[in-house]
Amino acid sequence: MASEHDLAEDADGADVDARHAAKMAKRKAARDRMMAEKSGEKGLIIVHTGPGKGKSSSAFGMILRCVAHGFPCAVVQFIKGAWDTGERRLLTGHFGELCQFYAMGEGFTWETQDRARDIAAAKAGWEKAKQLISDPNLRMVVLDEINIALRYDYLDINEVIEFLRESKPPMTHVVLTGRNAKQELIDLADLVTEMTLLKHPFRSGIKAQPGVEF
Structure with a gap:
């Protein structure tokens, strides 16, 4: 049976993962909006x-x-x-x-x-x-x-x-x-x-x- 310490560590890890996923989702949405605005092409x-x-x-x-x-x-x-x-x-x-x-x-x-x-x-x-x-x-x-x-x-x-x-x-x-x-x-x-x-x-x-x- 998992100890209270192990359960707390698992909860903390899940919380860290959830915050990371939310942060990356927010960053991806901002990146997608930025890329959608860049449609031009030219010789550089x-x-x-x-x-x-x-x-x-x-x-x-x-x-x-x-x-x-x-x-x-x-x-x-x-x-x-x-x-x-x-x-x-x-x-x-x-x-x-x-x-x-x-x-x-x-x-x-x-x-x-x-x-x-x-x-x-x-x-x-x-x-x-x-x-x-x-x-x-x-x-x-x-x-x-x-x-x-x-x-x-x-x-x-x-x-x-x-x-x-x-x-x-x-x-x-x-x-x-x-x-x-x-x-x-x-x-x-x-x-x-x-x-x-x-x-x-x-x-x-x-x-x-x-x-x-x-």
Whole structure:
């Protein structure tokens, strides 16, 4: 036979469960009302910036979602063109019919040590980006590390802003990655995420590793 203590504990537990269920039901009703009010769709301008890791990784996660849904998409890499990255291998090797991939960069500016060459590569990447973004058949275009090209003024931020505002098809999503996003781009964007750096193995002497960084 259950003791009075056991019965009291059972009653307390049932009361906690009941209060939790009521709280969750109330929260679900509020959430359902909020979702019912959100019926619009549009092509978003999305910015991933900040000093923390994960900006490009998040953008490629979105590209893989597009691929999984069968949506045509494209990537233009402004900096990592010389890198043999896992994303590039996967998308070109297995999903080339859905995802166009253009590695237009020649490495970080301290690697090339040639400003004129960096500017030429950035401008070539932007011309390709404009061509892809203008194609209404593409659901998403990722401009990987374009913020670095904008930071060093290899590209004119006003030209980029004007094109995105005036020429992007209404249902095309454009994702722009890289630290130090310019304020003009942040102001234009629909969604901005800043990656915050708390710890990084590089500071402990660990080099970039395949599967993590590239």
